[in-house]
Every structure is written in C-alpha cells, then in structure tokens.
Amino acid sequence: MRHTLLASITVVAGLLAFLVSCATGTSSVPGKNLLDLINEKRTAAGCPAVLGSSELRSAADRHAVDMRDNKAHLQPNTDGHTGSDGSRPGQRIASAGFAPLSRYGEILYFSESTSSEAATVNWWMNSPAHKAIMLDCQFTHAGVGLLYPGGTKWYAVVDFGKH
Missing domain, CATH: 1.20.5 (Single alpha-helices involved in coiled-coils or other helix-helix interfaces)
Incomplete structure (x- = not known):
C-alpha cells in the first residue's frame, strides 16, 4: 500500500x-517553443505544420554542439553547414536515422549575445534563403538543436526532412 x-x-x-x-x-x-514558432509561420504561409522528429533533433543537436565547440567553420566566408569533420546536413540527418530521406534542409542561427526563439525566427524570416527552407511546404518533419551556454551565446540549428 x-x-x-x-x-x-x-x-x-x-x-x-x-x-x-x-x-x-x-x-x-528541447527546442519545442522554437518549433512552435516555426509552425506558426508555416501555417500562416499556407504550409502544414512539421512534426517533431527525434532523429532530426539528434542531427541538429550534433551540429549545434559542433558549432559551439569548433568555431572555425562559423567565420566569414565559410559554410556553417559543413561540420568540423566535413559532414554535410544530409549526411548528419541520414546517420541520425531519418530514413529514407527524400528531401532535407537546414537553417542555422548564431549570436554572440543572448537571443530568444522569437528573435531567431524573426532573423530567419528576414533572410530569403532561410525563409525559403523554413516555409518549404514539402517538409513534413523537423528537429531543433538549441544551445545557450552560460546565457551569453546562442546556437540554433533546425533540420527539416521528408521521407
């Protein structure tokens, strides 16, 4: 009893x-509030909401940690989507187990100061390339990697996918 x-x-x-x-x-x-804000923008644009995916979250987490730990690929004139190990978004997504993979996209955001989910989504909406990925109606799933170590820096990665 x-x-x-x-x-x-x-x-x-x-x-x-x-x-x-x-x-x-x-x-x-992790990242649910950010995903909710993304889905608000998607539905306002006439796209279906994406479903959270643990595999995509794992891929996004991996890259967010890599961005934090290996800042060399965050410098100007570098491709922030290439990991310090040379991995590309599609490779990270596939190795995290999101398969079969027929379509994918990745958006990043980094700030040296404290940021927020709303500020991050606003920045993406004001960047044509990021906005196009975020509002791509063909994506069905997404995963968010979000780090804010010590409350002084902000790393956000969202991996989108479709089986």
Missing part, C-alpha cells in the same frame, strides 16, 4: 510539473 501511494504521488507530481510547464510556455522538449 505504501509503495502504491508513493507511486501515485510521483505520477501526480509529474503531471503537475507538466501542466505548469505548459501553462508558462516552457517545455521540457
């Missing part, structure tokens, strides 16, 4: 924490 009561209390506490996070707009799923 005592174990059943403890298990019930644990479940109720977990449910309350989840409900509080929903009510405050926070999420325990």
Whole structure:
C-alpha cells in the first residue's frame, strides 16, 4: 500500500510539473517553443505544420554542439553547414536515422549575445534563403538543436526532412 501511494504521488507530481510547464510556455522538449514558432509561420504561409522528429533533433543537436565547440567553420566566408569533420546536413540527418530521406534542409542561427526563439525566427524570416527552407511546404518533419551556454551565446540549428 505504501509503495502504491508513493507511486501515485510521483505520477501526480509529474503531471503537475507538466501542466505548469505548459501553462508558462516552457517545455521540457528541447527546442519545442522554437518549433512552435516555426509552425506558426508555416501555417500562416499556407504550409502544414512539421512534426517533431527525434532523429532530426539528434542531427541538429550534433551540429549545434559542433558549432559551439569548433568555431572555425562559423567565420566569414565559410559554410556553417559543413561540420568540423566535413559532414554535410544530409549526411548528419541520414546517420541520425531519418530514413529514407527524400528531401532535407537546414537553417542555422548564431549570436554572440543572448537571443530568444522569437528573435531567431524573426532573423530567419528576414533572410530569403532561410525563409525559403523554413516555409518549404514539402517538409513534413523537423528537429531543433538549441544551445545557450552560460546565457551569453546562442546556437540554433533546425533540420527539416521528408521521407
């Protein structure tokens, strides 16, 4: 009886924490708020919302960590989509297990100062190349890699895909 009561209390506490996070707009799923903002822009443009994908999130996380740890490929006149190991978005997405892969795209954002999901999406919407990928109605899934170490820098990667 005592174990059943403890298990019930644990479940109720977990449910309350989840409900509080929903009510405050926070999420325990990394990048969910960013994905929600992207989906708002997509639906406003007449595109279907993309579904979150753990495989695409894994690929995006990998590149966000690489951007943080290996800043050489973030310098001017370099391709930020090429990883420090030479990997390209399609390779990272496939190696993360999003297969079969018929279409993919990747958007990045980096700031030396604190940023926000809204500022990130606004920047992408004002960049024709990033906006085109974000609003590509053929994409069905997306995954977000988001890092803000120490609250002083901001790294965001979104990988889009279609099976």
